[in-house]
Amino acid sequence: MSGNKYTTIKNIFADIGQESDYINLDKSIVAYKKILDLLQKPVKLIVFYGKPGCGKTFLLKKIVSDLKEQGDIVFFPYPFFNEAEFVTSLYEGIFKKEPQEKIGSYEQFIKIYKAKTDDVQDRKPVVVILDESQLYPEILLEKIRIMSDSGLFKFLFATHEYIDKDILSRDYFKTRVWENIEMGSVDVGEMKVYLENKFQNNQFYYIFSKFTESQFEILNSLSKGNLRMLNKLMFNIFELYEYFDANQPTIIGGNTMVTKIIEMAAIKSELIDA
Known part of the structure; x- marks a missing residue:
């Protein structure tokens, strides 16, 4: 056969x-334009949500492909559950190589990142896209929130549902989220x-x-x-x-x-x- x-x-x-696999559908075009517009603004956090299988990941990969020549953009399609693994992978995503020393914490990562970029003039914030963000542990999401407050990074959380019990809907996140973007069925x-x-x-x-x-x-x-x-x-x-x-x-x-x-x-x- x-x-x-x-x-x-x-x-x-x-x-x-x-x-x-990305195909221009009405809902995906609207979401795509909203996300690109927000990424050009001085935002810290964006939440992009929709039911599993609605096409979020297709659209995110399209955005990463379209923006990769314009500046630093890192896409993590799977969640992290460990702080050291997350910051090490973030380093590798930004600098395209393994760190020379072991990075065990957010604080250590920020110190190394600033040391490597202090001489870079007008450096734009690194865009970090986190798919399946509803699976991240609360303690790691809190570190990510602190990273967004530094002004060095902006985060796009892709999640299944943006509901009251979701950690991303809590006050200390909601005050930092510029806009919620929904991808419908x-x-x-x-x-x-x-x-x-x-x-x-x-x-x-x-x-x-x-x-x-x-x-x-x-x-x-x-x-x-x-x-x-x-x-x-x-x-x-x-x-x-x-x-x-x-x-x-x-x-x-x-x-x-x-x-x-x-x-x-x-x-x-x-x-x-x-």
Whole structure:
């Protein structure tokens, strides 16, 4: 089945999470412009939130790619739970090399950072983007808050939900946050734009055109407007097409996608019960 075209289509939805996966949707364009605008202002903390799978990480990687030539920007896609690991990784992200001495604390990091940058005129604050920030321990978030007060850094926290019980919503954070930016779930129209781009960019637009409007509604309902769930569902749809194309091609020989296969893929994706 290695030569099966559905193997190629399936894999379009397998290797996700790269900056190249970013597609201009209405919600992502608005969030992108807001974040870039805030990063140009003298802000200390920005909170960017939305449900898992709504496309936050895609957008963050796009921002990092677009801004990396304009100054220091560091992106941590996974959380840290240890202060020494965090400041050591931050050093490596800024200076692109390992520190000459072990860095065990925030205070030591700041001392080393100032010593290395005191002769740099008009140095802009380093932008640090922390994905999955809801997982950071409170004591480390407190050190990050102190770092933001130094004026040497500005932090963008990407989190799943910005709710009252979240540490980022507490008073000593809220007084420093310039703005909260929300990334909403994808609606049917945006989902269609996303899929159309995915297929067209890989020369499979004719496959996209085989989906009916009612099937797009089904896809959006099953995935709940979640791009991560949608990619998993699409992968399983075309894995089933891969099987039928090799073993029972008449089942998928029509001019439209087979709704029954979409439902089978949803069961395999654990989006509905068998």
